[in-house]
Amino acid sequence: xxxxxxxxxxxxxxxxxxxxxxxxxxxxxxPNKKTIKQRFLKLLPCCQSDSSPSINQTSEIDESExxxxxxxxxxxxxxxxxxxxxxxxxxxxxxxxxxxCPTGAVNEETFKGIYAQFFPLGDSNMYAHxxxxxxxxxxxxxxxxxxxxxxxxxxxxxxxxxxxxxxxNMYDLNKDGCITREEMTNIMHSIYDMMGKYTYPCMKDxxxxxxxxxxxxxxxxxxxxxxxxxxxxxxxxKDENIMQSMHMFDNVI
Numbered sequence: 001x002x003x004x005x006x007x008x009x010x011x012x013x014x015x016x017x018x019x020x021x022x023x024x025x026x027x028x029x030x031p032n033k034k035t036i037k038q039r040f041l042k043l044l045p046c047c048q049s050d051s052s053p054s055i056n057q058t059s060e061i062d063e064s065e066x067x068x069x070x071x072x073x074x075x076x077x078x079x080x081x082x083x084x085x086x087x088x089x090x091x092x093x094x095x096x097x098x099x100x101c102p103t104g105a106v107n108e109e110t111f112k113g114i115y116a117q118f119f120p121l122g123d124s125n126m127y128a129h130x131x132x133x134x135x136x137x138x139x140x141x142x143x144x145x146x147x148x149x150x151x152x153x154x155x156x157x158x159x160x161x162x163x164x165x166x167x168x169n170m171y172d173l174n175k176d177g178c179i180t181r182e183e184m185t186n187i188m189h190s191i192y193d194m195m196g197k198y199t200y201p202c203m204k205d206x207x208x209x210x211x212x213x214x215x216x217x218x219x220x221x222x223x224x225x226x227x228x229x230x231x232x233x234x235x236x237x238k239d240e241n242i243m244q245s246m247h248m249f250d251n252v253i
Contacts, residue, residue, distance in 0.1 A: 083149055084157030090149065097145050105142040108132045122196030130190060134170040161233065163246050168232050178226040179219075184212045 076087050085093065098104070108129065115128040135143045135151050154166045169175070173183045188208035219227040219235045236242045 083153035105144040107142055119194045122194045124194040126190035127194045160246050164236050168229050178228050180226050
């Protein structure tokens, strides 16, 4: 027998589906307006309709894929507590996520394919991999709506410290609590690969290395070859340009 809390969670989950299902819900206001929010949401679609498994293929779906297909989001009240969004905002975000991701979660390969559409002149594969791992907070190879909206809440509505911690976690590729030159070099190469070779002004081959050198010269206060979260936070909070960039998405939603 289900408990009252389980019934409420399921009810809230159905409230999300009922309010914003593309077959029953109303379209969002100003649907033709291209906003940063819409572009951001497009980065995390899941399976398109033409990529869904056919009836004959269903038997070949492994157990992990079955769990993704059955995935349902947490209740609205719980998500309101875990994020800086209200119920109305969460419903809007969920509708956009569900329209693009009908199974309820996105895997890395699909994520990479969608992200690549935004950088047709470059190779975004590696950067998309790093970004996906930052969103995949449970390290299970899939980003569901909760993963998405919790990270989005930090990026859009989090405190400066929250945003910087999220960025540090993305750069700390092996999650050992510090950023090495190798990790930052991989990040910088992924960014330049993503931007492509046809940018203006044209980037030199040693540009990524120059940026890594500059990063460590500024961040590595004790010259031990790694940047800790304390060094990262202290340096970023004193840098006017970095602080200004932290507010870039404040008014997106």
